[in-house]
Amino acid sequence: MKLKELTEQEKELITIMVELEINRHLAAAITVKYLNNVKMKEEFLNYLKNTNFEDLTEEELEDNIIDKVNEIMSKK
């Protein structure tokens, strides 16, 4: 394993998660640790872009995000 620069896709993911005010540690872990290939990241990115989170509380939002990440990871 070599240290890689963040890809544009990873930067986009983090930027959206900042907008959603998702905790920094969780956002970083999702982006570089849990979703460890381009396809998984793509699926999660689409989920973030196409879901309306407006009416959710902070906890509900975090739960939804974690559920989705788990779902994507389980398909691997």
Added chain:
Amino acid sequence: MKTLLNKGLNTKNKFSSNILPEAKFYPLVNDCMFNSMFNNPKRKKYLCYFLSTFLNIDYDDLFNNIVFENNILEKDVPKESRRTVDCLCKYKNLFILIEMNNQSRVDVLKRNIDYMNKIYSSSRRVGSSYEYENIILINFNNFSFNEEVENSDSYMYASRHENLLDDIKIYQISLPKIREKMYNNIKLTKCEIFLLSCLLDEKEYEKIKGKGDDISMEYRKEAKRISKNEKFLMQNQLRQAEEFYWKVCESKVAKAAAKKAAKKAAIKESQKAKESIAKNMLNKRCDISLISEVTGLSNKQILSINSR
């Protein structure tokens, strides 16, 4: 009043936090490397060596008595964000807080003082007597202050004549200044040689090689080994993502501030235009109620223009 923190920061001779291409290890200014090499009970000899040479404490005594403390500080209120310090240890009754400051920002240094104060009062409990800890804060700065004379110095709450107390002390270590000292062929202390060994790539390291204790060589060997470790690289990758997260947050705040400033400027501009129209209408002896209707200004505002 002129203080160190308002002298302005200088990034000349700053160290990169990326891998050193020839030495093949990440320098100590890299947060993950700092965490692995200094904030790690398994490798406490490096921290102890630094502290013993910097603070002039017996190495063996330090090694046998130092305890690593939890580096996540307790929250004052549940909603408060988590505050993690870089390294917190205790030697006998003295807390030692060490922060690696890579960002050239004064507010980071102020934040460290906040951390230090929190630890200083950490033994206080509701209803107990006033008890405070002894603490020193060591700031490793990857920058220097303009007109900074020494490459390391200590600060206390002090008046012109005497120190206020001796249970709090802040040390500032300017890492680029040590590099400058090496370039100027000024004699380096053991501590400075060790710190440079943790930071320099091969070519620059040649200048000090063999001058320090064996631990400098040992450190470099160990750092090289860790820099290949998968877990370590993952930590670095995470850190990189977190740093990007901060950047996005900062630009979000900056954008919001710029938007607010632009809105304020637009309001001011529009007010000026309204006043100019009102003035012209007043010159043409128009009725005040008509001017008010056209410009949206109140009668009082129009009269004040008239009297200017």
